[in-house]
Amino acid sequence: MTKSNKQQNVLIIGAGLCGSLLALRLGQRGYNVTVMEKRSDLRKVKISAGRSINLAFSDRGNKGIKLVELEKKVQELCIPMHGRMLHDREGNTIMSNYSGRSHEYINSISRGDLNALLLDEAEKHKNVSIYFNRACTSVDFEKTTAYFKDLENNNEFIEDADVILATDGAGSVLRQSYFTSKKFLFSFSQNFLTHGYKELSILPAENGGYKTFKNALHIWPRGDFMIIALPNLDGSFTVTLFLSYDEGEYNFNNLTTPERVTDFFKKEFPDALELMPNLTEDFFNNPTAPLGTVKCHPWHYKGNTLLLGDAAHAIVPFYGQGMNASFEDVVELDAVLDQYEGNWERVFTEYEKTRKKDTDAIADLAIDNFHEMKDHVANPIFQEKRKIEMVLEKEFPNHYSSKYSLVTFNEHIGYREAMLRGRAQDKAILSLLYDDKNFIIKDLKELLNKVNNHAETILKQDEIAGLK
Amino acid sequence: MTKSNKQQNVLIIGAGLCGSLLALRLGQRGYNVTVMEKRSDLRKVKISAGRSINLAFSDRGNKGIKLVELEKKVQELCIPMHGRMLHDREGNTIMSNYSGRSHEYINSISRGDLNALLLDEAEKHKNVSIYFNRACTSVDFEKTTAYFKDLENNNEFIEDADVILATDGAGSVLRQSYFTSKKFLFSFSQNFLTHGYKELSILPAENGGYKTFKNALHIWPRGDFMIIALPNLDGSFTVTLFLSYDEGEYNFNNLTTPERVTDFFKKEFPDALELMPNLTEDFFNNPTAPLGTVKCHPWHYKGNTLLLGDAAHAIVPFYGQGMNASFEDVVELDAVLDQYEGNWERVFTEYEKTRKKDTDAIADLAIDNFHEMKDHVANPIFQEKRKIEMVLEKEFPNHYSSKYSLVTFNEHIGYREAMLRGRAQDKAILSLLYDDKNFIIKDLKELLNKVNNHAETILKQDEIAGLK
Incomplete structure (x- = not known):
């Protein structure tokens, strides 16, 4: 017998951007939603520095935001970026618009602010409960059961549900459970670029204003490496260095002293260096992180479990589409639910059939754009x-x-x-x-x-x- | 201090086609070679039915055979196949040659006979030792040490070496150790086709002759599935059915009774069925196996360990290039050794740099040919x-x-x-x-x-x- 939405227990693993939008939408649809998040509540603690503080938000992501009727609130968090501002070694700049149509632009948005908004809105629904510091350790997809550890007291516990939706990111535990179980043929790939990334910053000017042009995505393309900068609401820019781990004259493995880092920036990014007196401090405080693409198939196990967002298709950041693709996942799943609600296996099968080809494509496009941004734009x-x-x-x-x-x-x-x-x-x-x-x-x-x-x-x- | 080849201990994991050719060649070069093979000695026991009894052998594989000066002996094992013989549902056939040049053809060869020959030749070298029933359980690539279990007495033991070369096939233990260790960024993919395969047979005629044309690779292309047949020296053909696991009217999941299997062949492959009175026996005795492609990077860890053959790049069988690509690996490694012998890290780095792009290409070509063979040829x-x-x-x-x-x-x-x-x-x-x-x-x-x-x-x- 089919239960009505209100009787259906949906367990969501992960309360990041995708998980919190999904929780909100399924809450609106009337499901009984439980969300388990490994990290602390980002509304209460400062999120760790150096890991994508801001993101590009554009039309596909906005479809998801429209779906949950938050367009106005999200717009307040957005800083429009009308194009790429290219910086050469001499500090000359060229503005290259994203479109010949003036209403087409992308936005810089704070990951933390957007995630907090979605969590707040989700929690307004009585049928949505969100728990933090609960780390998933494995999923028994045959029994639709997930195992967790409460990081506050180290207690282990089990959650049962009618369906489990995993939005637990690139290192998804459900995906790992699919892979290691060997209970079905699971196609899987993880591919790393030769380059890693490190977040740096341009702090606000003394008057609180922006030290360089606000409404652009700044790029310093240097062929084999680059830095980019996206504006934040507080007047700062988050800067990201994309650089090889071990190739070329300067690389992450050999940038080991403040002097060498400064020399590198003096030679390659002198105009940026002038805006970054805090460069070496950022450089040695913030982690160097890899850039990977994850694809897999199938995403679902029968009508029991489903991977969404980065858990299903982690991509490199160069098309600014990571979050947008994940929000579009929620829109697509919602559309399939309109058709087949009540039959989860059908919902998951149809969703994957229509969606997989598109997330494969954006993964490939994002890698193309890596080469375009660091090299071809110049x-x-x-x-x-x-x-x-x-x-x-x-x-x-x-x-x-x-x-x-x-x-x-x-x-x-x-x-x-x-x-x-x-x-x-x-x-x-x-x-x-x-x-x-x-x-x-x-x-x-x-x-x-x-x-x-x-x-x-x-x-x-x-x-x-x-x-x- | 560099040791001379005679003092260098090379451990090879896996004595399949690639491992035994590699052992022979490195034996010829003077290395002290130890080979550990999980399976029993195939010269003493019958190899398990139903897993690629014969293979396509062609010019790239022959480069490896020439390198070890076995061309004549291998030729005696070969049955030339000059083209594809296509069978339609009515039993009409068309011969489509592989080349417009008459000296260009491929060969059907017995996996067991060829492997046995290579093992015999390798063991003629005093500096080559081959052990069977020794299963590798993990590799500590930082210490150039491998862990084994002796399957005859269940004793566990450790092997140390100057270098470890893993030719342990698509399920490589060294590759698993790279993957699970997370000690470096390891790009990895395993991708399965929607289809599996099952080996069947056309037995020799009563007079010991061939029941259908000997010198061709027979194909019964049916769009979504196919059977193929390759000749053996004893007058039989090894037949392989390639079929979806779960799609279409007939698939592996629903071919569950002898009647249904016979109906399927009667409808789709009537001329083949006439030659296969043993069909249903074969069908239910032999396993259904998946068709997967494995790619990964890097293949080597410093100068300690290296993946070769299927362990580095397992491909689907549709270009008839699996063994040929693995033999070409040995030729390529041998050429790099000519240049950089004495510096294993340099050898491994250069080998991977030149070889990887080519094994990626044959992997993709082999998938293209799946569609070509089952569908486009018709x-x-x-x-x-x-x-x-x-x-x-x-x-x-x-x-x-x-x-x-x-x-x-x-x-x-x-x-x-x-x-x-x-x-x-x-x-x-x-x-x-x-x-x-x-x-x-x-x-x-x-x-x-x-x-x-x-x-x-x-x-x-x-x-x-x-x-x-």
Whole structure:
């Protein structure tokens, strides 16, 4: 017999961004929701420094926020970033907008503030209970039972539920239980980049203002490495250094003294260094963390358990889509629930069938963008391409979207479609530029047709080769 | 101080095809080689039924056999297969050659016979010792020490060495030790197809002859599934059924009775069924096994340990390249040893740098070929493509090689180069066919130029898009 939502016990493992949005939404739908979070309540303690203090928030994430009717409150936390501001070694800057349409931009948002808001809103529902300092140790997915340790008193306990949803991040315990049980064929990959990252900061100016342009995502691209900076509401910027662990003249393994770190920044990022008197302190206080991509399949075990968010598909941060993809997961799951509510196995199967191809795509796109940000953005032919894209988007706002726009601002299409179409367009424009280096835009309508036709041919060729 | 080869102790884990070739070669080079194998000595006991009794052996594998000067002895074990013989539901057959050049073909070879030969030859060297029934349980790669269990008496023991080379297959214990130790960033993937496989057989005719054409790899392509058959020296064929676990009208999960299995074959493979009175016996005696791809990185830990063969890169069997790739590993490692012998860390680093891109490529090609074999080979446009390739190879034997030929018979180039060039050619031919369905070959020289130019354009476009 099917229980009504109110009788269904849903256990969510992990109260990060994805888990707290999910708890809120399932609370709104009437489920009896219990959330177990390993960490302390971030509304009561300071979150640890050096681990993605702020994030890019854009249209796909906003679909999730609209779903739970928090658009206005979230907007108050947002700082618009209209484009990339590129800094060269001499300190010259170029602003490269994210879109030729002025209403298309991304936002910098505080992970902590957003998570706190979602927790507050979730807890307003009587049918949602959130517990902190409860670490999941394993999941018996056949019995829909999870094992926990209460970190306050070291007691171990068991939680039973009708379904368990794991939003416990890149190191997911449910995923580990799938992997180690060997009870079914579990496809799994973890792939690390050669580079790690470290968070640094530009503190607010003495008057509390911003030391550099507020409304941009700043990039210092240097080919093999880069720093980026995103603004915070308090006037500071969170700076992230992306650098190889062991290759090149300067790398994480050999940046071992304050002098060497300062020399590195003096040589490569002199204008940033001027804004960062606290550089070496940050550098040696904050951890160096790896950059990994996780994919797996299946996400669900029958109608018992399901992986969502980073637990199912951790990605590298270079497309600014990690949180957005996780929020979109909640939107997609919610849509499948509208269709098949009452039959969890069907819900999980349909959700995975429609969603998996898109999270695979954003994972690959995010790795592409690593190379684009640290290297290609400084390449003249790439800058030419961006100029053409801007012109097309401005001139034909309803008929052209670049790959970046398709991925970031066209939230009505999936990541996979955005990737295929976007890559074909990139190839098309680069081919045109390559065939004629003195390429001059005369007739914009003709240019649009050329790019579109060429992209269509490329898509068709790929389709034929796959014999689909 | 560097020890001479004779003083260097090399421990090899696994005496399968790759491990025994490696032991032989390192024995020839003068190393003090100890090999530990989990299974019993296959020269003394019958190997278990149902797990790849025969294999495809071709030019890349033969490079390894030439290296150890066994070409003649191995040739005696080979049955040439000149092409694919395709069987439709009515029992009609078409022979589709592997190449337009008559000296290019692949061979069917018995895994057991070849492995036995390599073990015999390795043991002729006084400096090579091979132990069976010794199961590796873990490897301490920091100490270059491996832990074993003697399966004859259950005693546990430790082996120390200057280097440990793991050729212990897709379930490699060294690879597991890398993964679980978390002592370095270990990229790893295991990906399963939706299909599994089961080995069956066509027994010899009463007169000891072959019941169907001997010198071909037989395929019964049915879109979503297939059977294939490879000849054995004793007149039998080893037949393999590739079928989904749980999708489609017939699948491994629902083929649970002899009647249902017979119905399935009667409907889909009637001509094969006639040759297989032993079908249901085989079907229920032999295991159903999964089809997985394993990739990982790094393969080596400092100068201490190295993964080779399936342990480093297990692939699906559809390109007939599994053993060939593993033998090529030994050839490549041997070439790096020529350059850097005495410095194991350098040897391992250089080996992985040159080899990894190629084993990644053959892994991807093998998955492509799964779809090609079960489906595309029966597609008219694909058959047209094959015809064009045959014509070009026959007419321009020194100027054209299809993707299949590049991968299989052009052992002087790496898998990756073969993949890129081969895929571009496929796209080029399919585009020509697509643009003009009544495409008629008039001037062959013109056709060759068209295909080559189109392929070059595709390669150039891909290169530009990567901005390499």
